[in-house]
Amino acid sequence: MSTVPDGKKLVRSPSGLRMVPENGAFNSPFSLDEPQWVPDKECPSCMQCDKKYDFLTRKHHCRRCGRCFCDKCCSKKVALPRMCFVDPVRQCGECSLVSQKEMEFYDKQLKVLMGGGSFIVTLGTSKTSETMMCRLSNNHRYLFFDGESHFEVELSRISSMQVLTEESTPEENDIHTYTSLLDSQYISEGGNSRASGMLLHYKPTGSQDPQQLRMEAADDKKTASSWLAAMHKAAKLLYEARDR
Ligand SMILES: [Zn+2]
Numbered sequence: 047m048s049t050v051p052d053g054k055k056l057v058r059s060p061s062g063l064r065m066v067p068e069n070g071a072f073n074s075p076f077s078l079d080e081p082q083w084v085p086d087k088e089c090p091s092c093m094q095c096d097k098k099y100d101f102l103t104r105k106h107h108c109r110r111c112g113r114c115f116c117d118k119c120c121s122k123k124v125a126l127p128r129m130c131f132v133d134p135v136r137q138c139g140e141c142s143l144v145s146q147k148e149m150e151f152y153d154k155q156l157k158v159l160m161g162g163g164s165f166i167v168t169l170g171t172s173k174t175s176e177t178m179m180c181r182l183s184n185n186h187r188y189l190f191f192d193g194e195s196h197f198e199v200e201l202s203r204i205s206s207m208q209v210l211t212e213e214s215t216p217e218e219n220d221i222h223t224y225t226s227l228l229d230s231q232y233i234s235e236g237g238n239s240r241a242s243g244m245l246l247h248y249k250p251t252g253s254q255d256p257q258q259l260r261m262e263a264a265d266d267k268k269t270a271s272s273w274l275a276a277m278h279k280a281a282k283l284l285y286e287a288r289d290r
């Protein structure tokens with residue numbers, strides 16, 4: 047085990063080499079735990095094509111789901127940043143598709159989120175709002191808001207997230223909630239209706255009282271809209287990770 051700068055360490059698991067935070071409490075909220083491997087004795091044949099294992103047909107475990115497959119059904123090595131693997135790891139067909147889709151989030155949306163956007167921010171039911179730069183922290187754990195003042199929202203303390211479009215406001219009946227947007231192209235970049243704002247409910251650190259925060263795209267609407275679309279993708283991964 048060796049220590050490297052910025053509080054991360056290399057650990058070796060049966061699945062491969064992983065680069066994880068020194069302190070588990072600082073795991074990225076997007077990260078997933080490694081699965082338990084299905085024990086050898088519980089899988090006499092490939093869980094995909096049913097081929098029996100023998101001296102020539104060896105078994106391999108998918109690093110993402112932990113199920114057991116023959117070489118043909120588990121041959122792809124795909125990057126799996128959500129489990130912090132340093133190199134691409136062996137995955138079954140189903141899992142490699144999911145992981146490949148997630149790479150787009152890591153390659154594009156995560157960078158957009160860390161780059162930030164400019165928003166008019168209103169806290170609670172306050173009558174006053176402030177133009178602030180909002181960005182995701184480098185460790186992915188916080189949304190930082192910077193303007194005249196500074197505050198942060200911990201992603202794990204967000205209980206609900208609504209992306210608002212130009213045609214919708216929270217006062218209207220058809221609120222486009224996070225769940226109704228799952229897998230929809232509605233909010234995506236270049237879609238018919240551009241994301242124009244977001245409504246968050248969260249518990250500030252050290253408090254159990256839910257707080258509401260409203261963000262509306264400020265001057266650079268295009269950047270803000272991309273940021274919101276990226277946040278929408280992020281929400282999907284976050285809620286998936288939380289529901290496990
Ligand atoms: Zn197979």
Ligand SMILES: [Zn+2]
Pocket residue numbers: 108109110111112113137138139140141142
């Ligand atoms: Zn799998």
